[in-house]
Amino acid sequence: MKALQWQGVNKLAVGTVPDPELRNPGDIIVKVTKTVTCGSDLHLIGGYIPFMEKGDVLGHEFLGEVVEVGPDVRRHRVGDRVVVSSFISCGNCWYCDQRLFSLCDNGNTNPAITETLWGQAPSGCFGYSHAMGGNAGSHAEYIRVPFADVGAFTVPDGVSDERAIFASDSASTGWMGADLGGVQPGDVVAVWGAGAVGQMAARAAELLGADRVIVIDRLENRLAQVRQHTGAETLNYESDDIAGELRERSGGRGPDVCIEAVGMEAHSPGVQFGYDQLKQQLRLQTDRPVAVRDAIHAARKGGSVFVLGVYAGFVDKFPLGALMNKGLTVRGAQMHGQRYIPMLLERMAKGELVTEHLATHVMPLDDAPKGYKMFKEKEDGCVRALFVP
């Protein structure tokens, strides 16, 4: 079958790979009908997460049709249109029972790498390096989905592919930031990053009752999408005084909840970016934590900061003093898709959650290398490139 493969740092190519097989009795095989880029893929492509092998298939946010089911599968049958959580979870361990699905104890076949790096291993993810299980990704004609009764969800008839696909990861991630960040009615919420995840976090905060939601980015086309599709306010960090504006728009208190949806390749104006970029390129730190620093500094006393952006290892100049002395709660997580996808599909069906606009560029899988280039360089206003295998 055809698939988009990682061929080396900043090298992608569409090639031919073996068709996936059922390996466990709870597996299904899905014919991928839509699969979409994610900002976190750029960390793999750029070599910032060095656990890729030449030939690995990328992609973790997708939707498709069930074409084969294992003997233990009960909730799905051939022909079902399903959206699949990007993280693979067994549904039966203590973490799954706590609905912390991306921390599943049984979904990563290579726990040694992340356990050594971080002390404990999170679960596995599709198309996201051998540290996350080495699972083949979704930028392919077919994909194997383990623990399908837990991680695959039938899409309601009234929800389009272009809407439902974002329940797979972006909408789940964004919702988790607002939910586990503790957004309450009346809150002021600030979101760093106006990509798909940031937009979904902003929309989630609104639906959870936030009084004001403010999204921060530098790309005007993305900020325009925020204003049009989520109703949130926007700030451009290249022209606005972010700290001052957030303080003013929250009555001098600072935002109650700050959601960081940027990740390890953050940009910023001024010397801070140069400093972080230099240290990252010299491998003296793995991540550029600009947005996390800003979020911690901006948050109100006793407020919360939720880190949604993907980080790999270690950062410099972390504002531990502000965190401690302001009494902040800082949380982070890979997304617990199984916890949110059924609710998100219901909201999508009711029109409360609109996502089609995120897929700004739709193209055949053959053009995926070009799609990633556009996505990375933000060419032509690309927010997400969606591939049709």
Add this chain to the structure above:
Amino acid sequence: MLLIVGPLAAGAAAAVAAKRSGRPTTRQRHVITVYRPLSELEVTQLPGSLKEIADRVEIRLAAAPGGRGTEIAVRIPDGSEVTDGEVRRALRETRSLLEAGDVLLPSGPPATTPTLLNRPLQTVTQHGREGGLL
């Protein structure tokens, strides 16, 4: 990358240094928590690869606090040929069998191409359940 690979390399270097210094490189004791009540488990009835090494190690079960299930502790006796890696793999596989009823297999068939740069990573992933800190 240096900072990511660093801890892994440091672990390997520490093991080599310990071996040269004469200190034991094995932990001898490993423990895992399984989300099943103690009342459902018996040392002699544990499934999977833990059963295969059960006569060469010491296994103890204890209730985990807060309803978290059962702690399975394995000690490798002096003179046993069982390795830390075998115990880690056995504990992980047994937990998965008890909790999920199955042990997840890697994707397949592989789409990757062996290269010189891939080799260290492939070595690690071929023994993915044997390494780590458990």
